[in-house]
Amino acid sequence: MIEVRNLTKQYGSVTAVDDISFTVHPGVVTGFLGPNGAGKSTTMRMILGLDRPTGGSVLVNGSRYRKSPAPVHEIGALLEAKGFDKARSARNHLIALAASAGISVARVDEVLALVGLAEVARQKAGGFSLGMGQRLGIAVALLGDPGIVMLDEPVNGLDPDGVLWIRTLLRALADEGRTVFLSSHLMTEMELIADQLIIIGRGKILADTSMKEFIDSWSSNRVRVIASDISALQGVLAGSAESLEADTHGALIVTGLSAADIGKAAFDAGIAILELTPLNVSLEEAFMDLTRASVQFHTGEVAA
Amino acid sequence: MSTSSRQIPAKVGVRFPRILRSEFIKLRTLRSTWILLGSMLVLFIAFGAIAALASTGQIKDGRGGPPQSLGLDPVTTVLAGAGFALLIMAVFGVLSGAREYGSGMIRTTLAFVPKRLPVLWAKVVVLVAFVLPVAILAGLGAFYLGMAVLSAAGHDTVSLGDTAAQRVLVGTAGYITGMAIIGLALGMAMRSMPGAIATVIGGVLILPALLTALLPESWRSVLKYLPSNAAAPFTEVNVRVDLLALVPGVLVFIAWVVLSLAVAAWLFARRDA
Numbered sequence A: 001m002i003e004v005r006n007l008t009k010q011y012g013s014v015t016a017v018d019d020i021s022f023t024v025h026p027g028v029v030t031g032f033l034g035p036n037g038a039g040k041s042t043t044m045r046m047i048l049g050l051d052r053p054t055g056g057s058v059l060v061n062g063s064r065y066r067k068s069p070a071p072v073h074e075i076g077a078l079l080e081a082k083g084f085d086k087a088r089s090a091r092n093h094l095i096a097l098a099a100s101a102g103i104s105v106a107r108v109d110e111v112l113a114l115v116g117l118a119e120v121a122r123q124k125a126g127g128f129s130l131g132m133g134q135r136l137g138i139a140v141a142l143l144g145d146p147g148i149v150m151l152d153e154p155v156n157g158l159d160p161d162g163v164l165w166i167r168t169l170l171r172a173l174a175d176e177g178r179t180v181f182l183s184s185h186l187m188t189e190m191e192l193i194a195d196q197l198i199i200i201g202r203g204k205i206l207a208d209t210s211m212k213e214f215i216d217s218w219s220s221n222r223v224r225v226i227a228s229d230i231s232a233l234q235g236v237l238a239g240s241a242e243s244l245e246a247d248t249h250g251a252l253i254v255t256g257l258s259a260a261d262i263g264k265a266a267f268d269a270g271i272a273i274l275e276l277t278p279l280n281v282s283l284e285e286a287f288m289d290l291t292r293a294s295v296q297f298h299t300g301e302v303a304a
Numbered sequence B: 001m002s003t004s005s006r007q008i009p010a011k012v013g014v015r016f017p018r019i020l021r022s023e024f025i026k027l028r029t030l031r032s033t034w035i036l037l038g039s040m041l042v043l044f045i046a047f048g049a050i051a052a053l054a055s056t057g058q059i060k061d062g063r064g065g066p067p068q069s070l071g072l073d074p075v076t077t078v079l080a081g082a083g084f085a086l087l088i089m090a091v092f093g094v095l096s097g098a099r100e101y102g103s104g105m106i107r108t109t110l111a112f113v114p115k116r117l118p119v120l121w122a123k124v125v126v127l128v129a130f131v132l133p134v135a136i137l138a139g140l141g142a143f144y145l146g147m148a149v150l151s152a153a154g155h156d157t158v159s160l161g162d163t164a165a166q167r168v169l170v171g172t173a174g175y176i177t178g179m180a181i182i183g184l185a186l187g188m189a190m191r192s193m194p195g196a197i198a199t200v201i202g203g204v205l206i207l208p209a210l211l212t213a214l215l216p217e218s219w220r221s222v223l224k225y226l227p228s229n230a231a232a233p234f235t236e237v238n239v240r241v242d243l244l245a246l247v248p249g250v251l252v253f254i255a256w257v258v259l260s261l262a263v264a265a266w267l268f269a270r271r272d273a
Helices: A040-047 A090-100 A105-114 A130-142 A160-175 A187-193 A211-218 A230-237 A259-268 A283-292 B016-028 B031-055 B074-078 B082-103 B105-112 B117-152 B163-190 B193-214 B217-223 B227-235 B246-270
Strands: A002-011 A014-024 A029-033 A055-060 A075-078 A148-152 A179-184 A196-201 A204-210 A222-227 A243-246 A252-255 A273-278
Touching: A002 A040, A014 A040, A014 A055, A014 A196, A014 A204, A029 A040, A029 A160, A029 A187, A040 A055, A040 A148, A040 A179, A075 A130, A090 A105, A090 A130, A090 B016, A090 B105, A105 A130, A130 A148, A130 A160, A148 A160, A160 A179, A160 A187, A179 A187, A187 A283, A196 A211, A196 A283, A204 A211, A204 A283, A211 A283, A222 A230, A222 A259, A230 A243, A230 A252, A230 A259, A259 A273, B016 B117, B031 B074, B031 B082, B031 B117, B074 B117, B074 B163, B082 B105, B082 B117, B082 B163, B082 B193, B117 B163, B117 B246, B163 B193, B163 B227, B163 B246, B193 B217, B193 B227, B227 B246
Parallel strands: A029 A179, A029 A196, A075 A148, A148 A179
Antiparallel strands: A002 A014, A002 A055, A196 A204, A222 A252, A222 A273, A243 A252
């Protein structure tokens, strides 16, 4: 469990993280979502004690990370894809890090196999692709068999196979009861992987909710319907719908009823449904709406 | 609030001997370590042998005649490569301090050892363990080979029993090792290899010599405290009256090493990684 309390980080006059509080729980995958520059990486660095908070505190499993007698058994982290020496082999990189925590070489070979780098383990890590670098970073994160796995943008640079692999891996880790905390700037990625969602924009928490609640609260309850007799259908639905309005294409936009409700009511009234479309807002749009005010770098309007 | 119920095995965890081992593996697994140590060893010995040959007239200069007499005592002659060894090991020190900042690996290292300072101490211990034995070996190699060359040509030689020879051999190995530590401290403090290399070579090795040559005599009382001047009493055969005596020289040089480490440690413990 990670408990972040009133955490603030200022760089000069810029407030990168602004008094945020949240808790990351075990047994679920928690997504940390926000546009670039929102404060995700800064927050993660402060969780590990790499950056010193301007204010507030972080507790990892109830105590401060730097006080832990066995830090990498508490949190295994991937913070940057290229956080290794190019001249050293992947295996030696892991062996050197493992040594500092009393982790065996056998465990090193185990994680190398787990991330699919066993074949190239003795090659210089400098020759690795971005995706292989990410896998090496994930191997580092898993070395200590940690109770918390924290990954900053883990799918960056991974090919589709790799993306699928990491989703499966993170799900398995959460199912084992571990705390899984990962950041991304892509809602589409979070949708597929996260149970809990913490959205950050300009250093502030914009949402802290379950993925299901987030989807429910942002899906619209509107349905677009075209029927053989629109005016008759209007009459049928008038009592139960919140609102009915005709759109310019001769369709009826129904608010407050599900597609199933509308279909049944039309069937009972002998009206043929020609088209019935729930008008969902995509999560990407919802995320954009939520963070629009807080993105650091707006792209200008493209002149026509 | 519940905390993690996972049991962390008692045998794992971060301890200083393990950090030492980790830092040892890091240096051991870089080819540059062996290249730098090897070239230090070879150059130190080779320059001594060449200087010995030159001083006996076995190496001719460009005009076909004997080189102008070096006019140096035997120990100074055979240790002619010490300056090169010093430069190479200062660079090696910088590399072992700044390299992890170049790659970003320092953040991975500190995620494993969040208490930080033990990492710096371990880097110092491991650096000394690599540099000091090779520096002693190289100095002895240069001494024996150089003296053999001088002896074969019938020139004066000095044995290892000579107290001045002992002082200079031990002092030179210590000076090289100390300068490597200063390089490491600068590397950790500046977090940039080019910047720290320029500082250690330019600021610590060249500038004091330059200032000593350029500034008026009245400055000598201050300049003798600079690292390279403070090292002269234990790295040079002839004792110079305008510099510090042996023991103050040793103490002042150690003070420079400690000061550079103190600054590096202060910054390392406080700065964002």
